[in-house]
Amino acid sequence: MGTSRTVVTGPGLRRWGLVLGLIVVLAAIPIGISRWPVRAAGIDVGTLRARVAASGGQAFQGYAQSSGLLPLPSLPGLSQVTALVSGVTEMRTWYAAADRWRVDVLGEGTEHDVYRTSDAEFTWDFGDNQLTRVVGDQPVRLPRAADFTPPELARRVLSIASTDRVVPLPAKRVAGVDAAGLRLVPASPDTTVAHVDIWADAAHGLPLQAEVTAKGGTRPVFVTRFLEIHFGAPAASVLTPPAPRPGIGYTVTEAPDIISAINRRGRPVLLPAGLAGLPRRDSVAGLSAVAVYGTGLASVVVLGLPGRFGGQAFQQIQTYGQEVTVPGDSEASLITTGLLSLLAVRMDNRVFLVAGLVGPALMQRVAGSLAERSR
Numbered sequence: 001m002g003t004s005r006t007v008v009t010g011p012g013l014r015r016w017g018l019v020l021g022l023i024v025v026l027a028a029i030p031i032g033i034s035r036w037p038v039r040a041a042g043i044d045v046g047t048l049r050a051r052v053a054a055s056g057g058q059a060f061q062g063y064a065q066s067s068g069l070l071p072l073p074s075l076p077g078l079s080q081v082t083a084l085v086s087g088v089t090e091m092r093t094w095y096a097a098a099d100r101w102r103v104d105v106l107g108e109g110t111e112h113d114v115y116r117t118s119d120a121e122f123t124w125d126f127g128d129n130q131l132t133r134v135v136g137d138q139p140v141r142l143p144r145a146a147d148f149t150p151p152e153l154a155r156r157v158l159s160i161a162s163t164d165r166v167v168p169l170p171a172k173r174v175a176g177v178d179a180a181g182l183r184l185v186p187a188s189p190d191t192t193v194a195h196v197d198i199w200a201d202a203a204h205g206l207p208l209q210a211e212v213t214a215k216g217g218t219r220p221v222f223v224t225r226f227l228e229i230h231f232g233a234p235a236a237s238v239l240t241p242p243a244p245r246p247g248i249g250y251t252v253t254e255a256p257d258i259i260s261a262i263n264r265r266g267r268p269v270l271l272p273a274g275l276a277g278l279p280r281r282d283s284v285a286g287l288s289a290v291a292v293y294g295t296g297l298a299s300v301v302v303l304g305l306p307g308r309f310g311g312q313a314f315q316q317i318q319t320y321g322q323e324v325t326v327p328g329d330s331e332a333s334l335i336t337t338g339l340l341s342l343l344a345v346r347m348d349n350r351v352f353l354v355a356g357l358v359g360p361a362l363m364q365r366v367a368g369s370l371a372e373r374s375r
Contacts, residue, residue: 043202045168045182051205052182053158055151058204061094061238062175062229066148069221085222085340089145094234102239103146114146115241122241130249131242150224154198154207161186161196161296169197174208175226177201188298190362191215192339204231214339221339269304269350272373276365293366300356300366310351317344317353324364326371334367336360345370 043051067088083089092104104113111126121134146152161184169181179199186193197211197220209225244250269289273280278293278300289304305313314333321333321342330347336359343354343363352370354363 043180045166048168048180048182048200048202048205049158049166051202052154052198052200052207053205055200055205055207056098056155058206058231059096059233060151060206060229060231061234062092062226064091064093064149064224064226065089066091066145066222066224084143084145084148089148091145091149093146093149094238095151096233096239100239101146102234103149105145114144115239117239117241124242128249129247130251131244133241133250133252134254135252136254148224150207150210150226153224154200154210157184157196157210157212157297158198160299163187164296169199172199172209174199175229177208177229179208186297188294188296190294190358191296191298192341192357192359193297201231206231212339217338269306269352271302271304275300275302276362276369278366294356294358297357298362300354300358300362302366303353305351305353306349310346310353313353314344314346314351317342324367326367328371330371332367332371334360334363336363343367347371 065088066084068085090106092106093102095101099116099118102113102115104111109127111124113122113124113126115122115124123132123134124130125132147156164184164186166182166184169183171178171180173179180202181197181199184196184198186195192214194213194215194217197209197213198207199209200207206229208229210223211220212222213220242248271280271289271291275293279295280291280293281295281299282292289306291302293300293302304310317335318333321335321344324332324334324343326332326345328347330345332343332345334344335342339357341354341356341358341360341363343352343366345352345354345367347370354366354370356363
């Protein structure tokens, strides 16, 4: 397996992202609390899984910490993304509903807040004293801290791996709550994920801690957990962004539109119904050049970029990656981290970018399949 690396892409790719689903090393908690006996109510693992999946309607407020073990370098334009999977992130979060929430990312002397309201999204930069209103949807975007709170990560993983089996885990205390546990075990041999462990409040189904362990690993490479949690709806005032006033910068911007950006740069890139034996499972509405192939956690996201739009992306992956042999005049390069793999295939004046929690062998088959299409 190659050296742990990641990639800097072109301006368009910076607005595209596979929502990486993972993070963190456990934060220390008081020894006395860790020794308290745990008496989580007995619950069938299937019932717990169903409650976790349905927990999107449970209101809460809490303090969470995530950290990652992937040794990724800080890259121009992507430093905030790589920090999420290679460092510690402190988050204060308030959640009333899927369209009413707030997540603050706290740092030493800094604070970056995201507010979601029913009609827009707002970002607040405490250091720059800048409020930004983001109008419109972002069907494709880079991952952010809000994606790595325990509820978001756990529900996303269970949704992706809906057919994979789960087994019970011993209960444990998380943020003062006796939490029931389950382990998701991927069935596919192609994924790099050995298992995902989730602990949730049995009554509400709200995930309180999630850990992802890679194959061959002895400890989780990503963990996210609440250090403090309170059930119930937060005050409406907490979910209201700061009002524009003198001394506060205020701007309004439209959500980055990757679809229009790609379509403006040449003939649309069409993706096949199958790839390297993987069925096409999903796509982004309005954009034929993005699709998901495979099942469960052994899935890959493929993005086709025409012309020079993908040239910069390929060059960056080629710089940090390792060459992959493909047929014909095509060329390919692969980056592996032990968990996440990134592939770029260049042919016929276009570039295909592939990302997934899969091993090098499957990525090599995908590269060969894409290259064969050009012949």
